[in-house]
Amino acid sequence: MIDGTIAVAFAAAAVRVGTPLGIAAIGETVVERSGVINLGIEGAMLAGAFGAAAGAAEGGVVVGVAAGVVAGLIVAALFAAIAVGARVDQIIAGTAMTLGATGLTGLFAQRVWGTTGAGLSLPTLQTVRLPLLGSIPFVGPMLFRQSVLTYAGYLIIPIATWLLFHTRFGLELRACGEAPTAAASAGVRVARTRTIATLLGGACAGLAGVSLVLAQVGTFTERMTGGRGFIAIAIVALGGWHPRGVAAAALLFGGATALQYMFQAVGSRVPYQLFVALPYLLALAVLAVAVGRRRGPAALGQPH
């Protein structure tokens, strides 16, 4: 049953499903490298998804993308104000952000589109086949017949790598994550740097929500992110806090999730809940095996 066509379809689905995870996780990598852990990216992603749906319904795809990114930014700005500005516990602050975003998007979604999202018909992003690259066997349909948001995801990998490791700002940002007091003594404005990092992460989380709505699901429903933001945080640790590793980890999770669709289509006798749980179990296994000995930024989660 597993022939070439299914393998290609599976690989393409893994990339499509992995795209929002990867975009959110690379954004969170930048955030965590600055010493901030933002559990609110689940909420920022949900806000991004809502913004994308609302924007696309009103003004088309481009407006949807912009609205989603702005919505993610708003949630991240609130988080930065209380977690970086007022230096409260980051974990709890992030949990509160996610709660608030879940409540607000649920409230407005029901008002605008009804309980199931059935009242919503959205213009969605079509797959774009890249010239030449799209014709490569296997790799072409897997990587280069995707939506523009996946291509944006590809671009974010080198951009984040360059920002973190090849700019002065990146050096200062990583210093804030490793030794904020020393960084401050050296003249780095820690709060400002961490705020910028958090906003970048929020924009990415918003874009991840956009990709979920406009390139994958095609509608908005209450709590539709279903923990993808939290998985993105696990992916950051799994990827070793480096954009390239994080992107690879996101693809792995995209694959684990896509497996679920494939087995459902094939009609396997294995309970489907096992496939629902698989990405989370995989995250746990990987945290245990890969992360135990690998350390994140030394000052991660510590207010300064």
Place this chain on the structure above:
Amino acid sequence: MSIAAPMRAGARDLAHVAGAFGLGVVLLSAFLAIAGFHVAPALSALWNGAFGSWDNFTSAALVRATPLVILGLAFTLGSKAGTLNIGMEGQFAAGAIGTTWAGLHLGGVPPVLAVAVALAGGLIAGAAWVALPVILRMKLGVSEVITTLLLNFVGVAAVSYAVTGPLQEPSRIYPQSALIAPAARLPHLAAGSRLHLGFIFAIIIAGLLSLLLKQTAWGFRIRSVGAGPRAALIIGRMPVATIAATALLWSGALAGFGGAVEVTGVSYALYQNLSPGYGFTAIAVALLGRLQPTFVLVAGVLFGALEAGAAAMQRDAGIPAVAVQVVEAVVIITVLLTARRRA
């Protein structure tokens, strides 16, 4: 972690709590207005659902407060030792599965024994659900925040599997279990009321936890480890990792007990969505109670009232119950900010 720092509760805190709640409701009203809902009937439904009558208060608000108090105490116990148990939703689900499984096999057993076994099933299942994060934290230094969080989703999938597979009711039509043995159900506190013995358990646990933390050597160690692990290790020569792990394990067990009480006291069966997010709301409850068991009890009752009101708001005014999470978020943030200012 700053939230593990000792905090004193007093009359001024009540003002803060009332203020945080008030602010939350004001903001919710504003968002309701922006969304185009009628605010007055919504707030009226919210109030009546919680405090409209003695029966609403006991049968709705206090019944919903029960799991929130127990889970809030579970979070408190973990936090006092410097751990953050974000996985109570999953442990609650595991506890519900354990209790349902036990409760289905307890026909013919004397009532007191049946209840004890059913509740123990939930306690053990909750502890088992948190065991992996505990081991990963102790042996490999993996933060419990992410591991417990991830297991929430596995717990939800496990319930979904249980009610469509091994624990599904005999006719195999509905995604739920059969009813547990009558002997394994908790008695109601008054005829005609839905308030059950579990609420008394919640009060007792709050009292015991308060005593444990303040009066016993184990409690002192937990607070020391939470307040300053390095000092506890170097000056106090305490096995810091073990103390924190034990507290986290009991936190998970208590959260599992919360699921056990919900099944034996309210649902009598396992369903999907047994918890409307109690595991997360309870974090707000614990923080609002400033991690003081007696205050957590009061905060749990307030949030139980809010949840009962939210259900009424959805039923009577057509507003999604999820909207009250806005109030919860505002309360958490307000409490965090005011606690910081006084520290």
